[in-house]
Amino acid sequence: MFSVIIKPRALEMIQQGFDWYEEQKPGLGDEFLQELESFFSRIKSNPQYFGKIRKNFRQAALKRFPYVIVFETFKTEIVVFAVFHTSRNPKFKFKD
Numbered sequence: 001m002f003s004v005i006i007k008p009r010a011l012e013m014i015q016q017g018f019d020w021y022e023e024q025k026p027g028l029g030d031e032f033l034q035e036l037e038s039f040f041s042r043i044k045s046n047p048q049y050f051g052k053i054r055k056n057f058r059q060a061a062l063k064r065f066p067y068v069i070v071f072e073t074f075k076t077e078i079v080v081f082a083v084f085h086t087s088r089n090p091k092f093k094f095k096d
Helices: 006-026 028-045 090-093
Strands: 003-006 052-056 057-061 066-075 075-086
Touching: 003 006, 003 028, 006 028, 028 052, 028 057, 028 066, 028 075
Parallel strands: 003 075
Antiparallel strands: 052 057, 057 066, 066 075
16 A cells, blocks of 8 residues: 655645635544545555646545545655645646
């Protein structure tokens, strides 16, 4: 099985999403994190299930929240580069 490494930029995006959902309704941020964790587990068990979007980057779309997880698979690691809100301009998925 793969290990998951979450880059600082992706962690920042997760924190922003968590904070925004918590402002909307207490506890909703935790639900967002739970769904992310569920998808990280799915990605770890079968990363090739998720389609390539650019070169070797793959994308997993959350079901309940409008976010996608942008990642790349290496030999024993899955590196998460972004947890991206789908209403943002997609060209920023790959920018710092």
